[in-house]
Amino acid sequence: xxxxxxxxxxxxxxxxxxxxxxxxxxxxxxxxxxxxxxxxxxxxxxxxxxxxxxxxxxxxxxxxxxxxxxxxxxxxxxxxxxxxxxxxxxxxxxxxxxxxxxxxxxxxxxxxxxxxxxxxxxxxxxxxxxxxxxxxxxxxxxxxxxxxxxxxxxxxxxxxxxxxxxxxxxxxxxxxxxxxxxxxxxxxxxxxxxxxxxxxxxxxxxxxxxxxxxxxxxxxxxxxxxxxxxxxxxxxxxxxxxxxxxxxxxxxxxxxxxxxxxxxxxxxxxxxxxxxxxxxxxxxxxxxxxxxxxxxxxxxxxxxxxxxxxxxxxxxxxxxxxxxxxxxxxxxxxxxxxxxxxxxxxxxxxxxxxxxxxxxxxxxxxxxxxxxxxxxxxxxxxxxxxxxxxxxxxxxxxxxxxxxxxxxxxxxxxxxxxxxxxxxxxxxxxxxxxxxxxxxxxxxxxxxxxxxxxxxxxxxxxxxxxxxxxxxxxxxxxxxxxxxxxxxxxxxxxxxxxxxxxxxxxxxxxxxxxxxxxxxxxxxxxxxxxxxxxxxxxxxxxxxxxxxxxxxxxxx
RNA sequence: GCGCCCGUAGCUCAAUUGGAUAGAGCGCCGGACUUCGAAUCCGUAGGUUGCAGGUUCGAGUCCUGCCGGGCGCGCCA
Numbered sequence: 001x002x003x004x005x006x007x008x009x010x011x012x013x014x015x016x017x018x019x020x021x022x023x024x025x026x027x028x029x030x031x032x033x034x035x036x037x038x039x040x041x042x043x044x045x046x047x048x049x050x051x052x053x054x055x056x057x058x059x060x061x062x063x064x065x066x067x068x069x070x071x072x073x074x075x076x077x078x079x080x081x082x083x084x085x086x087x088x089x090x091x092x093x094x095x096x097x098x099x100x101x102x103x104x105x106x107x108x109x110x111x112x113x114x115x116x117x118x119x120x121x122x123x124x125x126x127x128x129x130x131x132x133x134x135x136x137x138x139x140x141x142x143x144x145x146x147x148x149x150x151x152x153x154x155x156x157x158x159x160x161x162x163x164x165x166x167x168x169x170x171x172x173x174x175x176x177x178x179x180x181x182x183x184x185x186x187x188x189x190x191x192x193x194x195x196x197x198x199x200x201x202x203x204x205x206x207x208x209x210x211x212x213x214x215x216x217x218x219x220x221x222x223x224x225x226x227x228x229x230x231x232x233x234x235x236x237x238x239x240x241x242x243x244x245x246x247x248x249x250x251x252x253x254x255x256x257x258x259x260x261x262x263x264x265x266x267x268x269x270x271x272x273x274x275x276x277x278x279x280x281x282x283x284x285x286x287x288x289x290x291x292x293x294x295x296x297x298x299x300x301x302x303x304x305x306x307x308x309x310x311x312x313x314x315x316x317x318x319x320x321x322x323x324x325x326x327x328x329x330x331x332x333x334x335x336x337x338x339x340x341x342x343x344x345x346x347x348x349x350x351x352x353x354x355x356x357x358x359x360x361x362x363x364x365x366x367x368x369x370x371x372x373x374x375x376x377x378x379x380x381x382x383x384x385x386x387x388x389x390x391x392x393x394x395x396x397x398x399x400x401x402x403x404x405x406x407x408x409x410x411x412x413x414x415x416x417x418x419x420x421x422x423x424x425x426x427x428x429x430x431x432x433x434x435x436x437x438x439x440x441x442x443x444x445x446x447x448x449x450x451x452x453x454x455x456x457x458x459x460x461x462x463x464x465x466x467x468x469x470x471x472x473x474x475x476x477x478x479x480x481x482x483x484x485x486x487x488x489x490x491x492x493x494x495x496x497x498x499x500x501x502x503x504x505x506x507x508x509x510x511x512x513x514x515x516x517x518x519x520x521x522x523x524x525x526x527x528x529x530x531x532x533x534x535x536x537x538x539x540x541x542x543x544x545x546x547x548x549x550x551x552x553x554x555x556x
Numbered sequence: 557g558c559g560c561c562c563g564u565a566g567c568u569c570a571a572u573u574g575g576a577u578a579g580a581g582c583g584c585c586g587g588a589c590u591u592c593g594a595a596u597c598c599g600u601a602g603g604u605u606g607c608a609g610g611u612u613c614g615a616g617u618c619c620u621g622c623c624g625g626g627c628g629c630g631c632c633a
């Protein structure tokens with residue numbers, strides 16, 4: 001049991017001893033101000049409303065009860081509006097280190113998920129071109145959310161849905177055919193609403209290499225489409241893999257068409273009296289479920305809209321019986337959510353099961369120039385370029401530093417500059433620095449066998465700097481829990497910055513005061529204790545960084 | 557015009573989902589390396605949280621109305 005859980009349960013027991021019904025979550029926090037104790041809780045104020053008693057009275061009774069928790073709780077105080085401040089036995093705090101050392105990469109795991117099955121769908125960009133910076137935030141955030149949920153006890157699957165059907169695919173095939181013919185010396189224009197990107201020239205080259213000029217008179221657009229789609233999907237998969245973004249399932253729209261799933265779901269909607277004909281088209285009654293207007297499922301020319309197969313897809317998700325579905329949308333698609341949720345209700349499914357996250361837009365700032373990336377407009381920086389010039393650590397950390405619902409200005413110069421506003425190096429440097437301490441210890445001939453550290457007397461860690469680090473380490477499971485609840489990876493990056501800051505602070509103290517040094521050849525006992533602390537720190541940094549898939553180099 | 561998101565220090569952003577004295581980084585200024593890595597640390601300055609009301613023990617956070625920015629509002633995907 002984690003320290004924060006221990007404290008929470010002690011408070012819970014105290015309240016139930018007062019014969020109060022607890023229907024409030026007990027939240028504890030580490031106060032900013034030292035005089036407010038190691039932990040504090042606002043539970044008395046929360047209960048005040050329900051019990052119709054003054055918060056301070058409740059706080060005082062809780063403090064009274066907490067006298068019985070003496071071994072762990074040193075002191076409890078009721079204060080001003082109704083906070084209960086707690087001072088914890090130093091041994092309880094330092095014991096966190098041994099807990100971390102023994103749990104190692106498992107430390108920080110929490111069980112908010114309780115094995116529930118969650119499907120996270122993200123990126124889901126169409127295979128009509130390479131992924132660009134606009135998709136990048138979605139990819140990095142979605143992937144990190146999946147990692148966090150997994151660590152928080154959910155059974156997570158990640159899915160990428162790609163639209164490889166419809167008119168746009170025909171345009172892609174036609175565009176490739178034009179590029180192919182151009183390479184063979186023909187004067188063939190790219191179709192009006194085709195794809196003009198250079199990447200199709202590269203794919204056309206591959207096609208020439210493979211088929212020579214045998215397709216010179218071919219009108220088999222489907223073949224060109226398939227060839228382009230395969231190449232683009234492959235490059236998308238490579239880009240994502242290099243960005244350390246993983247998927248369990250790749251789901252294709254055309255599969256639903258081929259299997260008749262789209263027609264099936266349309267029939268079902270008709271049967272449920274949720275669809276009607278008007279102006280030669282088939283409409284879905286999404287207004288019945290709060291949408292602004294009804295939406296077309298089948299156009300008057302017989303083609304299906306984007307929505308129709310997507311409904312079939314989501315029906316399929318529901319049929320796979322996940323406990324929760326998460327969709328990660330780009331900011332320019334938020335208007336789509338009400339109609340998707342409406343469609344789900346039209347099929348009789350529970351819309352609560354589907355949680356839609358909206359990741360706000362990314363603007364690229366390069367020097368004085370700024371460019372926006374709504375999906376439709378051209379001119380973009382690709383993920384490939386970002387990876388080649390910045391590396392995945394920088395790209396990932398940068399996109400995870402902000403809350404998902406605030407717009408993000410990606411400052412290219414700043415990202416390229418290897419320090420300044422880019423704290424990935426700050427965090428990594430702390431880790432590398434901590435590693436050097438073990439090298440130093442080795443040079444000083446201090447025996448670093450594991451038992452020396454694991455038997456360390458951590459009660460020797462009484463410096464305020466040490467206590468501060470340990471308290472932050474103790475907080476990690478809470479950070480994971482909260483990040484999983486609100487689905488905000490930003491919690492992890494923010495935590496890492498605070499944690500490593502505490503370490504840098506501690507380390508620097510040793511450069512000023514020799515007694516504060518971590519490696520002390522004349523005092524092996526204290527050295528072991530301090531190295532145990534550093535080891536615990538390393539574990540937590542690694543565990544946290546793995547949640548956002550950023551590396552922890554030992555040297556930099 | 558309607559809907560969603562945002563508005564916090566000069567800049568980029570936090571604020572534990574209603575809690576204590578609104579915090580960091582960058583930038584400015586001033587300090588700290590003969591000693592575990594100075595990609596670091598310490599300090600100073602910087603605020604009517606866009607504006608105006610409201611809800612309550614308590615509001616940056618919630619409700620209403622304005623102002624400003626972004627994104628949507630298709631028989632596109």
